[in-house]
Structures are given as C-alpha cells and as structure tokens.
Amino acid sequence: MEITMYDKLLQLPLFQGLCQEDFTSILEKVRFEFNKYPAGSCIAQQGKACKQLIFILQGTVYAKSIDNEHGYVLYETFDSPQVIEPYSLFGMFPQYTASYHAQTDISTVSFNKSYVLSELNKYEIFQLNYLNVISNRAQNVYRKLWxxxxxxxxxxxxxxxxxxxxxxxxxxxxxxxxxxxxxxxxxxxxxxxxxxxxxxxxxxxxxxxxxxxxxxxxxxxxxxx
Incomplete structure (x- = not known):
C-alpha cells in the first residue's frame, strides 16, 4: 500500500522532489486518512470550510461551481492523481469554491490542515511546491482578468x-x-x-x-x- 501511495503522491505538485526518506518520515508523523467513495458521492461541498488536503489517488471526479448571482453552473472533470483546492486551505476565505463528486469509484487520502503547519511545513521542498501552486494560480488568474x-x-x-x-x-x-x-x-x-x-x-x-x-x-x- 505504501509503495502505491508513495508513487501516486509523488505525481502531485505538492510532493514532487521529496525523497523516500523524507516521505517515510512524514508517514510516521502525519495521520493519513484513506477513503473509498462510490460513483456519485460528494467529497467536498462548495462554500464549506476547507480544513484538509484531499488527494484523489484513483478514479475520476467532477467539480460543480454554482454562481447564483450571475445564473450559471460550470462543471469540470479531473482524472487522478489530483489534489482538491490546495489554494483554499488558507487566506481570508478558506472555503471550497466548488463541490466535488466522484464520477467513478475513487480512492482518496487526506490529512488535516494542522499537519500542514506542524509537520509538512518543515520540509523546504514542500514549502516551495505549495508556494508555486498558489503563486501560479494567482498569476494565471491575474493575467486572465486583463x-x-x-x-x-x-x-x-x-x-x-x-x-x-x-x-x-x-x-x-x-x-x-x-x-x-x-x-x-x-x-x-x-x-x-x-x-x-x-x-x-x-x-x-x-x-x-x-x-x-x-x-x-x-x-x-x-x-x-
């Protein structure tokens, strides 16, 4: 199980560059929660507080964003491996911007926000990866707004x-x-x-x-x- 999880997580931007020794150390200190969801299940809900990082290890999910003010709904489909809204974990509005549902049967692993601060933040590679994810999103949105x-x-x-x-x-x-x-x-x-x-x-x-x-x-x- 650990080998499969290790390989899957290293495909995600947040963990790229971590060596196996560091990852093993993380496994010993961070409580990972493994879950399986059947197709149709809701994994995260738009507007609810984002208190954990959720990784899709296997299967396909779709996101549903509702804009009631302007009267439209946007659906997006994502294949694994995928991390759900790492940019929503902090900030003034730490809430999911979309609802996420299992399109197929999926497998996930998640861990609480507290572990990001207390353990994962100790690893410089994780810090840089997280900053790159957030910065890239901010820069892309800023460019598109123009x-x-x-x-x-x-x-x-x-x-x-x-x-x-x-x-x-x-x-x-x-x-x-x-x-x-x-x-x-x-x-x-x-x-x-x-x-x-x-x-x-x-x-x-x-x-x-x-x-x-x-x-x-x-x-x-x-x-x-």
Whole structure:
C-alpha cells in the first residue's frame, strides 16, 4: 500500500522532489486518512470550510461551481492523481469554491490542515511546491482578468471559460442562458449565438438548451487565443 501511495503522491505538485526518506518520515508523523467513495458521492461541498488536503489517488471526479448571482453552473472533470483546492486551505476565505463528486469509484487520502503547519511545513521542498501552486494560480488568474473583455466575441467567450476553470484543459460543461453569457462578456446575444454555432460547426463544442459542452477546452484555447 505504501509503495502505491508513495508513487501516486509523488505525481502531485505538492510532493514532487521529496525523497523516500523524507516521505517515510512524514508517514510516521502525519495521520493519513484513506477513503473509498462510490460513483456519485460528494467529497467536498462548495462554500464549506476547507480544513484538509484531499488527494484523489484513483478514479475520476467532477467539480460543480454554482454562481447564483450571475445564473450559471460550470462543471469540470479531473482524472487522478489530483489534489482538491490546495489554494483554499488558507487566506481570508478558506472555503471550497466548488463541490466535488466522484464520477467513478475513487480512492482518496487526506490529512488535516494542522499537519500542514506542524509537520509538512518543515520540509523546504514542500514549502516551495505549495508556494508555486498558489503563486501560479494567482498569476494565471491575474493575467486572465486583463483579457476578460478584450478581443472579438470568440476570444471573449474563450477568456470567460479560462478565467472560471481550474484547469485550462479537459472536459467542461457550462449551463447558462445565451443572453446571460452575452451580458457577462459585454457583447450582444446575436454575436454570442453566431460564434457558439461556429464553434459547434468546428467540433469544438456541443450546444444544448441552456448548455455548452466543451469536450477539450485546450483545443478551443489553442484556436481562439
């Protein structure tokens, strides 16, 4: 079990570079909780306090972000290995920004926030990895904010998706009214409709009533940014 866990965790950015000796020492001091969840289970809930780091070791999860103020829902799919919102563990609002559900049967390992402060923080490699994860996210979000309403309609739609997605790749589904999307990107409904239909003709998205399915966001980004 330890060999498998060691290999899986070392694939995650937070643990990359740790030697086996350091990892063995961590295992002796940090209480790891192993769990298995059947498909459909909720692992973390949007708006609830983030008090632990949860690692998806096996299986696929999907995130569901609800923006009640602007009337849309965004779904993202993630394969393992994956860590859930390490950037939400600290700060002024240490809450999950999305709900996470098991899309398939999954295996997880988690540990409490207190162990991050008392034990893991002793390892310089872990500190650097954590800082890099948080800094990269902050820098990417800052860069995307500048592009929110810049460019033509296609670029604005693509930037809208990039800004709100955790990762700029993979499968996404956005449930939104076309007029709401037009308002959010400061454009007209007609322009948004034309561009979305063009995306669909190019095989980049699939349109349903009040829903935009993006099989691979990276392909859309590559073509329209």
């Amino acid at each position: 592009d929110t309403h810049i460019g033509n309609t296609a670029e604005k739609i693509t930037n809208f998706l990039q800004l709100r997605c955790t990762k700029p790749a993979g499968e996404k589904t956005l449930q939104i009214k076309m007029e709401d999307l037009a308002t959010l990107i400061d454009d007209t409904r007609i322009n948004v409709s034309k561009v979305l239909n063009k995306f669909q003709e190019e095989g980049l998205i699939q349109l349903k009533r009040k829903e935009i399915h993006i099989p691979a966001l990276e392909k859309l980004i590559e073509q329209y940014t």
